[in-house]
Amino acid sequence: MNQKNKIIIHAENVKKKFGDFYALKGVSMNVHEGEVVVVLGPSGSGKSTFIRTINQLEKHDEGKIIVDGTELNDDIKNLETIRSNVGMVFQQFNLFPHLTVKRNVALAPQKVRGLSVEEAESIAMPLLERVGIPEQADKFPAQLSGGQQQRVAIARALAMQPKIMLFDEPTSALDPEMIKEVLDVMKELAASGMTMIVVTHEMGFAKEAADRFYFFDEGLLVEEGTPEHFFTNPKEDRTKLFLSQIL
């Protein structure tokens, strides 16, 4: 929230190429603890690629990324520890279809943190209550609606007690009537002080929950600022064009 909080994500001139194509052409960003950041931009602008470098699902080719005091580079020994501090929610939910909802949430605490089955499940149940679906605990993901699945995915990420949550278009695969239930969970999470980076086109959510906006285009960070700045007087023509299309 306020700029006095310490910087938890520091990205400096981050570049990423796929073959000869630069998906990120040098992106720099500082995210403070407790801040909620919304990333905007047209399709193919590198939004997903950027947030995926933060938990190293994509390795960056150049530049520097520091997450919670640890620099992400080839020497890094316990990538798993870093990853377990950064939760991620995907557009396609990616729940584990062969496990029940409760097992989906309890699995990582059990296997990564080394908790017993009972301890892990005693973490899982309150989280399922927090996202509003404790009664679905023993069902399999395929038996749930899209909105419920995405809420399980959020609970699953929270079970590792991460310091940062990444959301990559969490509502894009949902039917309109289910979007709200997921956004409500995200708003509650934002209000609780979680550091969040959210790629989304849901401007209602962005306006209400975000502290800062970042606008990407063609692998570059084109403009950043407060929500108010973006809604009232964006500077760049590309930003204006984009906002006029989605608002």
Next chain:
Amino acid sequence: MNNMLYQSKTWLIENLFSSKLNIALSTFSIIFAYYFIASFLNFIFISADWKVVDVNLRLLLLGPFPKDAEWRIWVSIFWVTFMSGLSYKHLSTFHLKHLMNLSPLILFILFLIDPIKNIIITLLTLISFILFVMGYNFPYERIPKFSKNSFILFGWAITLPLIVIFLKIFGGVETTKWGGYFLNIMLAWVGIIFGFIVGLILAIGRASSLPAIKYSCTFYIEVIRAAPLVAWLFFAYLVIPDLLPGFFAGKVDIALRVMIVLSAFTAAYIAEIIRGGLQSVPIGQVEASKALGMNAYQTTSLIVLPQAIRAVIPALVSQFIALWKDTTLILAAGLAFRELLGSGKSALAQFEFIGRYNEIYLFIGLMFWIVSFGMSRLSYNFEKDLGLNRED
């Protein structure tokens, strides 16, 4: 009752006699089925002489297995029936009353083999059935420390080694003395277990990013699949002894060589089946697992493999059934080795029974069918338990 009669009548009319073409087809099929079944039953109960099976029962089931060691096999059967009872209760879709469906089969076997004359076999079979029921009612929830899943898995994991040791230990039976139906079962069992384990390793190896591992796995799979099983069995019989370093010479008997070949052969096919399963798991699953902080081993063993294997259970079971029937091919690995089909052929060579091949082959076919069908039902129940089967 009346209602039921009425319903079956409407069903018949709707499904079998609804149009001229349907009437013609149905009539033809019914006549054909009648003659087929009638002549089949006529053969089984009237014109067949089952003495050839009765007299050669021991040869067919056990081959040259020494008579005074038979109790070792019975103890093994007891253990297996006990474990089966234990596990069947665990398959929620299974119920003890389903065993009733086996009654025609049991009656037929009783018809073939006089239960009074073979009173000992009858009694021992009854004991195995009792052990099945005991396993079914076993109070494993009273055993602390083990969950019932791991209890059953552990039980099955030690079963094969236990049986092999038990058959050989304390002046037991040489593997070269194994024979008949028992030999088919042991070979298939070893082949399935080791074929699956090695196949799994090969499939994971083939997906590896390290070129040395990846290409050696691919090489192995391609080489094995390039030749038929019979050729590999000849290889086991004739070539392997010459290739082995002096130290092993004479220690690796023909039974062991055949087991190695069957496992190695099956492994190559299993590997390709599992590779197909691995490809069917979306990349998002791996990403979600990694994003939670799980390492490569955890991601593979907890997320990718369970999904990959579930996706290919039907193909795996087909491969196991194929292996089961391919155990008859070991005839290629030397005549000293007689499994069920080979034993059947020697029975047919007996002067008294020349020409009784209908009876022998029908019996052999039935024996193979029992296990094949059993495996297919087992996997069907298993799939249903995993919630995979939406057929009904």
